[in-house]
Amino acid sequence: MSLPNPTEHGRAVVTGASSGIGEALAAELAARGHSLILVARRGELLDALAQRLHAAHGVTAEVRAVDLSARDARAGLVAELAEREITILCNNAGIATFGPVADLDPGYERAQVELNAVAVHDLTLAVLPGMVARKSGAILIVGSAAGNMPIPNNTTYAATKAFVNSFSESLRSELKGCGVHVTLLAPGPVRTTAPDPAEASIVDRLVPDFLWVDTEYTAKAALDALGRNKMRVVPGLLSKGMSVAGQYSPRAITAPIVGSFYKKLGG
Structure with missing residues (x-):
């Protein structure tokens, strides 16, 4: 078992490709x-990435500067992908918010649901x-260990990731034996390089260095797992711990503990 072979007209789609895991997935593919x-809001970053990948590997890299959180904006991309030979889809784009949901911007929370959940559903069905x-294809969906449990002060994000976690694993069972692989990537904190202490975010300051994983390692591990059709x-370490806690620990205990940490992330 392996990933679909590259073809002349086939394309691998990566959303959120302008940075982070998405950029690393694009480079690995x-x-x-x-x-x-390559799909993301920031077209100039995608253009630069497309040029680098073509120069390094000789592949074609098409750019689609699309805000996937906007239904009207992504409708054109959804229609295009339905007509193209898409061999691999990496549903990676996502955003998160922290703090009591009642204090957050409702419009941004709604956009988070659209991007993290509805867009994943739309693109996959396309x-x-x-x-x-x-009888050939591969779909990688970036969920999260946060989707395994209720997380106060990370409410919308955790709920959207619960959706994509379940969607991915349910879809995988439906497609058993038809030649289409589906794998859920549930990473913990991921970054490319350690930040300058003077510019470190609150997340960088609260999460110890040994708990972070590298984007390149994450991308390779994810695509290798997708090739093996791993669920x-x-x-x-942090994502593994959260996965175990979410599945086996009483929620009445884990929710307040995890929620207190995420409250700090919201300032």
Whole structure:
């Protein structure tokens, strides 16, 4: 079992490709010979990445500067992907908020639901019929260990990740034996390089260095797991601990403990 082979017209789609895990996934796929469709809001960053990947690996990298949290904006991309030969879809784009949800901007919370959950659903359903017809395809969905438990002060994010966690694993069972792989990536804190202490965010200050995992390692581990059609890949000690706690610990105990930590992230 492996990832679909690169083809002349086939494309691997990566959302949230302008930075972080998405950029690392795009680079890893390009290194494996896959031409790409790079999706994110910031077109200038995607253009620069596309040029780098073409120069380094000779692949084609198409750019789609789209705000996936806006239904009207992503509708065109959804329609395009339904007509293209999409061999791999990496549903990576996502945002998070911290603090009591009653104090947060309702519009931004709604956009978070659209991006983290509805867009994942839309894009997956767009590419799935073609993959099933070809009996070949791979879908990576970036969920989170946060989706395994209720997390006060991270309410919308945890709820959206609960949706994609369940969606991914349910879909995988539906597609058993049809040649389409589905893997859930549930990472903990991920970064490319350690930040300058003077510019470190509150997340960087509260999470010890040994709990962070590297984006390049995460991308390689995720694609290797997708190639093996593994149900879930959980890189990093913190995400592994949260996964275990979410599945086996009483929620009445874990929710207040985890929620108090996330309250600090909200300032």
